[in-house]
Amino acid sequence: MILPIFIASLLFASSSFAAVQDFCVGDLNGPEGPAGYSCKKAAKVTVDDFVFSGLGAGGNTSNIIKAAVTPAFSAQFPGVNGLGISMARLDLAAGGVIPMHTHPGASEVLVVVQGSICAGFISSANAVYFKSLKKGDIMVFPQGLLHFQINAGGSPALAFVSFSSPVPGLQILDYALFGNNLPTELIAQTTFLDPATIKKLKGVLGGSG
Ligand SMILES: *[C@@H]1O[C@H](CO)[C@@H](O)[C@H](O)[C@H]1NC(C)=O
Numbered sequence: 001m002i003l004p005i006f007i008a009s010l011l012f013a014s015s016s017f018a019a020v021q022d023f024c025v026g027d028l029n030g031p032e033g034p035a036g037y038s039c040k041k042a043a044k045v046t047v048d049d050f051v052f053s054g055l056g057a058g059g060n061t062s063n064i065i066k067a068a069v070t071p072a073f074s075a076q077f078p079g080v081n082g083l084g085i086s087m088a089r090l091d092l093a094a095g096g097v098i099p100m101h102t103h104p105g106a107s108e109v110l111v112v113v114q115g116s117i118c119a120g121f122i123s124s125a126n127a128v129y130f131k132s133l134k135k136g137d138i139m140v141f142p143q144g145l146l147h148f149q150i151n152a153g154g155s156p157a158l159a160f161v162s163f164s165s166p167v168p169g170l171q172i173l174d175y176a177l178f179g180n181n182l183p184t185e186l187i188a189q190t191t192f193l194d195p196a197t198i199k200k201l202k203g204v205l206g207g208s209g
Pocket of ligand 1: 060061062063
């Protein structure tokens with residue numbers, strides 16, 4: 001008796017899913033809420049809403065981290081709005097690093113396309129998982145955990161990452177601590193770092209106070 005009811009409920013579930021819209025290309029002129037952007041009118045949607053050509057070229061790595069992240073999140077690629085996915089391109093020049101950071105809204109999968117990358121994350125139990133990855137290797141970074149990528153070779157490295165959200169979010173630990181006006185004294189009290197080190201890092205990362 002249970003099985004036919006179960007199958008009937010699956011049929012009911014799938015037929016009701018068919019009634020919802022296939023996609024919701026983001027209307028970037030509208031407001032953005034917790035569920036993403038509102039939908040562009042279906043009559044105005046074209047194939048180009050589902051294609052993003054911005055990951056073909058490397059980002060500019062002439063910066064302090066010698067690295068560039070080129071996102072294809074819903075703000076750049078409105079076609080992923082509402083679909084629970086997105087992508088980005090990582091370019092790491094020799095010596096480049098994507099500093100310790102989290103994506104509050106998404107898990108991540110990274111695939112190395114060129115060069116080698118030392119990547120790792122830290123669990124909420126403070127266990128460390130890191131490895132030197134070579135071309136073709138992929139690694140996952142669970143949602144919300146601190147993680148990093150470092151160029152592990154002497155030549156440029158390239159990776160593509162995908163996310164389990166069209167809006168993964170990004171918080172870089174050093175900028176959160178040293179790139180704003182949080183008073184040095186409070187940072188010292190909450191991190192046990194000495195004030196001279198904090199002021200030096202604020203100088204490097206654009207913070208004050
Ligand atoms: C890369 O960024 C640097 C620093 O902002 C700038 O001087 C340089 O012109 C940029 N290069 C390109 C190709 O845009």
